[in-house]
Amino acid sequence: MNDIPSSLSIIDESNHGRVKKVRDMKSLGYKIIGYQCALIPVEIMSAFDVVPYKICSDIKEPITEADRLLATASCPVMRSCLDCALKGRDDFLDGLVTTHSSDPGEKAARTLGAYTNYPYFHFIDMPGTVRPEAITYFKTQISDFAKTMASFTGKRLSTEKLNIAIELHNRQRSLVQELYALTRPVPPLISGTEIVKIVRTLMTLPVQEGNNLLVQVIDEVKKRGKGPAQKRARLLIWSSTLDDPGIMQMFEEQSNVVYDETCGGIRPFRSSVKVTADPLDGLAAYYLKEITCARTFRQASLGEIEKNYSEDLRSRFGYLKQVVEKWKIDGVILLLVRYCDPFAFEIPSIKDYFSNLSVRSTYIEYDYSERALAPLRTRIEAFIDTIS
Amino acid sequence: MSSDDNKKAINRLKSTYPLRDKIDETYRRSMEASRAGKPTVWAMVNFYCGDPILKAMDVEVVYPENYGTLLAASGLAQQYLDQCDADGFPNHLCGYCRCDLGYVSKVKQLNGQIPPDAPLGGMPKPLFLLSSTAICDARYKMFQAMGRYMDTPVWTLEAPTPGVNEFFMENCYENVVKLGVDHLKQFVAFVEKTLGKKMDWDKLDEIVDLMIEVNKVWYEINELRGAVPGPMHSRDFWSSMSAALLLAGDLRDSLRLYQDMYKEVKYRVDNHIGAVPGEKYRLILAELPPWHSLKFFDKLAERGWNFVVESFAYQPPIPVDLSGVRDPLERIARFHFQFYAGRYRVARDQNVMLSASPYISWGKDRKCDGALLHSVMTCRSASGNLPPVANVLMEKLKVPSLMIEGDIVDLRLFNAHDALAKAEPFEETMQHYRNVRKQAGFDW
Numbered sequence: 131m132n133d134i135p136s137s138l139s140i141i142d143e144s145n146h147g148r149v150k151k152v153r154d155m156k157s158l159g160y161k162i163i164g165y166q167c168a169l170i171p172v173e174i175m176s177a178f179d180v181v182p183y184k185i186c187s188d189i190k191e192p193i194t195e196a197d198r199l200l201a202t203a204s205c206p207v208m209r210s211c212l213d214c215a216l217k218g219r220d221d222f223l224d225g226l227v228t229t230h231s232s233d234p235g236e237k238a239a240r241t242l243g244a245y246t247n248y249p250y251f252h253f254i255d256m257p258g259t260v261r262p263e264a265i266t267y268f269k270t271q272i273s274d275f276a277k278t279m280a281s282f283t284g285k286r287l288s289t290e291k292l293n294i295a296i297e298l299h300n301r302q303r304s305l306v307q308e309l310y311a312l313t314r315p316v317p318p319l320i321s322g323t324e325i326v327k328i329v330r331t332l333m334t335l336p337v338q339e340g341n342n343l344l345v346q347v348i349d350e351v352k353k354r355g356k357g358p359a360q361k362r363a364r365l366l367i368w369s370s371t372l373d374d375p376g377i378m379q380m381f382e383e384q385s386n387v388v389y390d391e392t393c394g395g396i397r398p399f400r401s402s403v404k405v406t407a408d409p410l411d412g413l414a415a416y417y418l419k420e421i422t423c424a425r426t427f428r429q430a431s432l433g434e435i436e437k438n439y440s441e442d443l444r445s446r447f448g449y450l451k452q453v454v455e456k457w458k459i460d461g462v463i464l465l466l467v468r469y470c471d472p473f474a475f476e477i478p479s480i481k482d483y484f485s486n487l488s489v490r491s492t493y494i495e496y497d498y499s500e501r502a503l504a505p506l507r508t509r510i511e512a513f514i515d516t517i518s
Numbered sequence: 519m520s521s522d523d524n525k526k527a528i529n530r531l532k533s534t535y536p537l538r539d540k541i542d543e544t545y546r547r548s549m550e551a552s553r554a555g556k557p558t559v560w561a562m563v564n565f566y567c568g569d570p571i572l573k574a575m576d577v578e579v580v581y582p583e584n585y586g587t588l589l590a591a592s593g594l595a596q597q598y599l600d601q602c603d604a605d606g607f608p609n610h611l612c613g614y615c616r617c618d619l620g621y622v623s624k625v626k627q628l629n630g631q632i633p634p635d636a637p638l639g640g641m642p643k644p645l646f647l648l649s650s651t652a653i654c655d656a657r658y659k660m661f662q663a664m665g666r667y668m669d670t671p672v673w674t675l676e677a678p679t680p681g682v683n684e685f686f687m688e689n690c691y692e693n694v695v696k697l698g699v700d701h702l703k704q705f706v707a708f709v710e711k712t713l714g715k716k717m718d719w720d721k722l723d724e725i726v727d728l729m730i731e732v733n734k735v736w737y738e739i740n741e742l743r744g745a746v747p748g749p750m751h752s753r754d755f756w757s758s759m760s761a762a763l764l765l766a767g768d769l770r771d772s773l774r775l776y777q778d779m780y781k782e783v784k785y786r787v788d789n790h791i792g793a794v795p796g797e798k799y800r801l802i803l804a805e806l807p808p809w810h811s812l813k814f815f816d817k818l819a820e821r822g823w824n825f826v827v828e829s830f831a832y833q834p835p836i837p838v839d840l841s842g843v844r845d846p847l848e849r850i851a852r853f854h855f856q857f858y859a860g861r862y863r864v865a866r867d868q869n870v871m872l873s874a875s876p877y878i879s880w881g882k883d884r885k886c887d888g889a890l891l892h893s894v895m896t897c898r899s900a901s902g903n904l905p906p907v908a909n910v911l912m913e914k915l916k917v918p919s920l921m922i923e924g925d926i927v928d929l930r931l932f933n934a935h936d937a938l939a940k941a942e943p944f945e946e947t948m949q950h951y952r953n954v955r956k957q958a959g960f961d962w
Contacts, residue, residue, distance in 0.1 A: 197905070198905055198909070199903075199905050199906055199909075200902060200903070200905065201893055201898075201901040201902050201903075201904055201905065203610070203893065203894075203895050203896075203897075203898065203901055204898050204901070204902050205898070230679065232655055233653075233654045233655045233656075233898050233899050233902070234898045234902060236679075237873075237898070237899075237902035237903055240681070240682075240871050240872065240873070240903075241871065241903070241906065243681065243682075243871075244869075244870065244871045244906070251683075252681070252684065253680070253681030253683075253684055254681075254684075255678055255679055255680040255681065255684070257651070257676050257678065257697070258651030258658055258674055258676060258677075259651070259674050259676060261676070261701065261704065263676075263697055263700035263701050263704065264676055264697065264701070266696075266697070266700070267676075267678060267693060267694070267696070267697035270689070270690075270693040271680070271684075271693075274684055274687050274690065277687065278684075278687075424659075425655060427649075427651070427658050427659075427662060427674045429662075429672065433673070433704065433707075433708050433711075434671050435646075435671050435708070435711055435712050436669070436671060437665065437669045437670060437671045437672070438669060439665050439666065439669060442662075442665045443665075466608060468608075468610060469610055469898060471611060471612070471654075471655045471656055471659065471898060472655045472659055474607070474608040474610070474611055475607070475611065475615075475655075475656070475659035475660065475662065475663045476659075476663075477606055477607065477608065478605055478606040478607060478663070478666060479662075479663060479665065479666060481606060482666065493606065495608060
């Protein structure tokens with residue numbers, strides 16, 4: 131058993147616990163705005179003093195209500211989010227902000243807009259490329275988001291206030307990076323499951339409160355006597371999203387998950403918003419370019435008229451090379467949530483990339499249901515047997 | 519009407535056939551160009567955005583999405599689907615893409631040679647790949663994924679789609695147009711650099727005007743389809759749409775052919791000639807049809823089912839006067855976005871999702887009795903919002919829907935017998951809702 135840091139022991143990252151926490155904040159006068167994915171500029175919400183609350187799916191809740199609005203052959207995570215909303219489980223929200231994260235994400239977003247009744251709703255259109263003109267357009271979309279937030283909250287957004295919010299969120303990003311640095315030793319000082327719990331909690335709290343929690347957790351983890359035991363392999367998980375501690379725990383039964391490149395893990399925190407004269411420029415560039423979601427089209431050089439596959443792979447996955455080296459990765463799980471097309475298209479290419487690095491990887495798909503967990507466990511065990 | 523036509527369940531338009539040939543012509547011309555050492559490009563359907571530019575630069579284009587349907591229709595899809603699966607792509611990916619990825623994988627295996635059994639001579643080696651972010655993820659992720667098999671550059675066209683309410687915010691429309699124009703300037707520069715020649719702006723100007731005119735006539739043809747009996751079946755729509763949607767073939771010729779089609783459809787309307795003799799039920803087909811089993815619609819026609827509305831994504835934009843816009847790139851950007859912009863206000867006023875909203879006016883104007891919703895197992899885009907389409911049709915028009923599962927390419931996922939077995943009870947449902955509509959004050 132690990133020594134549980136006191137800051138972690140008081141966290142309740144379950145859906146129930148998260149809802150209780152935000153209801154408490156709401157009773158203190160906070161406005162709570164839900165957001166759909168890691169591509170939403172949370173700084174805008176923080177700058178208006180509202181709490182950004184990441185809406186989450188719930189694997190334990192059978193999808194029933196969403197069936198009448200989203201086809202079954204659609205992203206089960208998005209369907210689950212919609213299902214929870216339709217069942218009133220997010221009824222504490224004062225509003226919701228969504229984006230064109232992917233095709234199913236966009237469908238879910240527009241369905242949420244049409245079939246829920248939050249006092250505030252906003253959809254941010256997101257370009258598909260990282261070209262300069264796309265970033266300029268995206269900036270106008272973020273600006274429109276800020277305008278509707280201003281109208282909803284009755285507040286004015288000043289550059290100073292937005293810069294402060296950016297600074298606070300950048301601070302959070304660097305603290306999360308520090309947290310992930312604690313998984314680099316062998317054995318790691320903190321488990322992947324603990325990290326998922328912390329990240330889930332961060333996506334429930336006002337940014338400053340989240341930063342305070344991170345400082346405390348990092349301090350306690352560094353000092354604790356017993357961390358996770360060394361297991362048979364050190365894994366990197368690459369996925370669209372993995373924000374369920376129960377699933378992460380399953381991976382960690384026989385391995386140490388030392389890096390999770392997912393939206394429930396390091397992906398929203400791996401880089402920082404650059405300081406720009408107009409802070410919206412920094413935000414637009416960060417959310418379009420720096421969040422390494424497969425939905426965004428990247429290439430070795432913009433407008434290239436010659437293509438080289440190796441360079442193309444480096445431009446899309448190159449950031450993972452240093453992760454493999456620094457975190458001493460033994461194997462990579464490419465975890466695909468069924469019907470997540472942007473990530474599904476990447477599978478053979480990212481396997482090629484890891485193969486070029488001489489790192490073994492396996493592609494595992496599941497449909498985000500409890501019945502999928504037993505076969506998932508079997509496949510994880512088989513992979514660990516192969517690499518350890 | 520000839521005696522041969524009398525035997526057919528669907529009375530096809532004669533003007534369809536030369537338009538249908540336009541898409542075959544693109545493959546033939548691309549092959550000829552390739553053999554002559556001229557550039558060819560593979561493009562995803564880009565909704566009037568990149569096609570006029572390529573046309574102005576004399577580049578022959580083939581459409582892998584369309585090639586997927588061709589493989590499906592010729593019964594050759596399976597081997598390419600299997601090849602794609604074997605290469606490690608998940609089998610729930612878009613059927614078109616799986617066919618195309620299987621195709622390029624096979625070409626690589628054959629050291630660059632086109633598979634000998636490829637229909638219409640196959641797709642020639644492209645100079646570059648033109649993808650688009652419009653409608654779905656697959657339409658730009660596939661070309662990126664093809665990098666495994668061919669070192670061919672990719673250009674991804676931006677296709678902005680703001681939210682319905684957000685669209686009415688100050689400057690949103692102009693911001694969309696600005697992105698379109700700025701982006702197309704960059705695209706033209708890319709094409710010029712790749713081809714090593716300059717854009718002929720006068721020619722582009724003319725092509726853009728023709729594109730808009732062709733689509734206007736195509737729109738007007740479809741506006742005639744409210745007549746009872748329905749003069750034009752969906753099979754004619756699908757066969758004819760490529761010349762307008764993909765700008766396949768010579769545009770002047772296409773304009774003449776669509777004008778001929780308008781005359782033929784108008785003649786049918788004036789003389790009460792239906793596409794389905796003894797029309798009993800008028801239906802919507804949303805979204806994509808099972809391309810491998812189009813004869814399925816003949817079986818339904820034998821039961822008196824006439825399909826008078828098709829996929830949202832295939833419809834021409836609502837006509838808009840762009841004659842005052844001098845810059846051809848701006849005309850392209852505005853026309854491209856008109857696909858959505860033409861429908862935002864109605865969707866907002868109806869308080870209905872954009873993807874479901876048009877079906878309300880089509881259902882009403884074309885006096886539909888039901889909707890056949892084809893839930894495509896490998897297409898999130900076409901199937902994702904079918905349930906809301908069913909909801910709004912029932913809620914607003916008292917029109918029932920029948921959902922069948924299948925696929926655009928993968929025959930294994932479609933059970934025609936099962937789908938046909940559902941037709942008979944659905945007729946009773948449609949009959950029932952005729953009475954419900956009457957009681958609710960509807961006029962059909």
